[in-house]
Amino acid sequence: MPNTMSRVSRLSRVTACGAAGVLLAAVVTGCGSNDGDGDGDGGSGGKDAARTKDKNPRQSPTQVVRTTNEKTSDAGSARVEVATTVSAKGESETVRGEGVMDFKGGESRMTLGQAGERLEQRVVDQALYQKPPKGDNSLPQGKTWMKVDLERLRASGGTTDSRISDPADSFAYSKFPSDQEVQEVGEERVRGVRTTHYRAAVDIDKLTKGNAEQKKQMREQVGDTLPMDLWIDDKGVLRRHQLTMSIQKPAEGETSGPAKAEVKIAMDFSDFGTEVNVEAPAASDTADVTTKLIEQDRQKA
Numbered sequence: 001m002p003n004t005m006s007r008v009s010r011l012s013r014v015t016a017c018g019a020a021g022v023l024l025a026a027v028v029t030g031c032g033s034n035d036g037d038g039d040g041d042g043g044s045g046g047k048d049a050a051r052t053k054d055k056n057p058r059q060s061p062t063q064v065v066r067t068t069n070e071k072t073s074d075a076g077s078a079r080v081e082v083a084t085t086v087s088a089k090g091e092s093e094t095v096r097g098e099g100v101m102d103f104k105g106g107e108s109r110m111t112l113g114q115a116g117e118r119l120e121q122r123v124v125d126q127a128l129y130q131k132p133p134k135g136d137n138s139l140p141q142g143k144t145w146m147k148v149d150l151e152r153l154r155a156s157g158g159t160t161d162s163r164i165s166d167p168a169d170s171f172a173y174s175k176f177p178s179d180q181e182v183q184e185v186g187e188e189r190v191r192g193v194r195t196t197h198y199r200a201a202v203d204i205d206k207l208t209k210g211n212a213e214q215k216k217q218m219r220e221q222v223g224d225t226l227p228m229d230l231w232i233d234d235k236g237v238l239r240r241h242q243l244t245m246s247i248q249k250p251a252e253g254e255t256s257g258p259a260k261a262e263v264k265i266a267m268d269f270s271d272f273g274t275e276v277n278v279e280a281p282a283a284s285d286t287a288d289v290t291t292k293l294i295e296q297d298r299q300k301a
Contacts, residue, residue, distance in 0.1 A: 061182040064232060065200050071236040072269075077102045079271035080110070088261040102276040109278045124280045126150045131281070143287040156294045176206035178225050188231060190239040191270060195231040202226035202243075221247050242266040 059067075080101055085094045099110035099121075108123045117133035128148045132138060139146055178201040185197035204224055208215040222245045231240035243265045280286075 061184040061198055062177070062200075064196070064236060065177050065182050065198050065230060068230065068232050068236050068238050072238040073103050075237070075272040076104050077272070077274050077276045078269045079274050081268045081270075082110075082112075083266050085264045086261050087263075100274055100276045100278075102278075105276075107276055107278045109276070122278050122280065123150075124278050127280065129281055129286065140287050143285060145281040145286040147281075147286045147288045147290070148293065149288070149290040152290050153293060156297065176203045177201065177228070178203040178206075180225070185229075190231045191268065193233055193239055195233045195239050198230045198232060200228050200230065202228050221245075237272070238269060240266065240268050 078101060080099055082097045083094055084097075085092055093114065095112055095114040097110050097112035099108060101108040106123060106126070108121075110121045112119045112121070119133055120131040122129045126149070128150055129145050130148075131145050180201055183199040185199055188195055188197045202225060204215060204218050204222070204226065207226075208218060227244045229240075229242040229244075230238060233239050243263075245263050247261045247263055
């Protein structure tokens with residue numbers, strides 16, 4: 001059992017870096033509207049009553065889900081809390097994180113932690129920076145941050161390392177619900193705010209935007225659709241987002257990990273319109289790994 005637990009732990013760390021950091025902002029599928037109620041966590045009866053007036057009762061569940069991305073992205077920024085749980089062979093590990101995201105400019109700052117280990121991630125000016133946990137020897141001596149040029153990475157057209165992802169890309173998930181009927185689960189409160197819980201799915205074909213290799217890889221790992229739950233308030237603003245998936249392959253770089261793992265990524269959004277100040281690490285502390293990632297991807301292809 002210890003070996004299995006160790007593999008699950010390694011898998012959860014990789015998933016947290018890629019899924020939480022990546023899906024995180026992305027899945028952030030539009031974070032909240034700055035509706036003048038501060039962080040939205042109070043959710044007093046009066047505020048909820050005011051929101052009800054803005055709700056359009058004529059919208060179908062599908063329409064609500066399809067429009068939440070645009071409505072929530074107007075908030076500009078938000079504070080985010082994420083929990084990524086990976087389960088395999090009866091064992092599970094949870095990685096928790098928090099940070100802030102600017103949905104307009106694409107900047108973000110996240111800290112992810114598990115079992116005393118912390119990974120920091122920043123996105124500034126289309127560059128992603130990650131600071132591995134202490135004891136990680138993957139960087140050259142004297143370097144504490146790795147840098148990835150996201151524009152170069154995207155231009156290469158590859159699938160790239162699963163641990164590297166720009167949170168801003170996660171916004172796309174809410175834009176691509178499948179044509180399946182959206183289910184309205186019911187009313188629930190998220191951090192004191194009244195919301196309606198919807199259940200939908202992400203369309204893998206639409207999400208991958210014609211990238212045949214990426215589509216093939218995602219279908220092999222998660223299937224044709226990706227289950228998605230959204231908690232949307234009375235103004236159409238996203239308050240919670242959750243993805244559930246079954247990963248069919250071991251994590252990147254793993255050769256003996258679990259063949260299948262269940263992954264659940266839940267994100268809560270609050271403090272819409274919060275100030276986001278993110279600075280790039282000093283150049284002397286960073287190692288640019290963009291070329292290495294592109295070459296690795298070409299070798300895999």
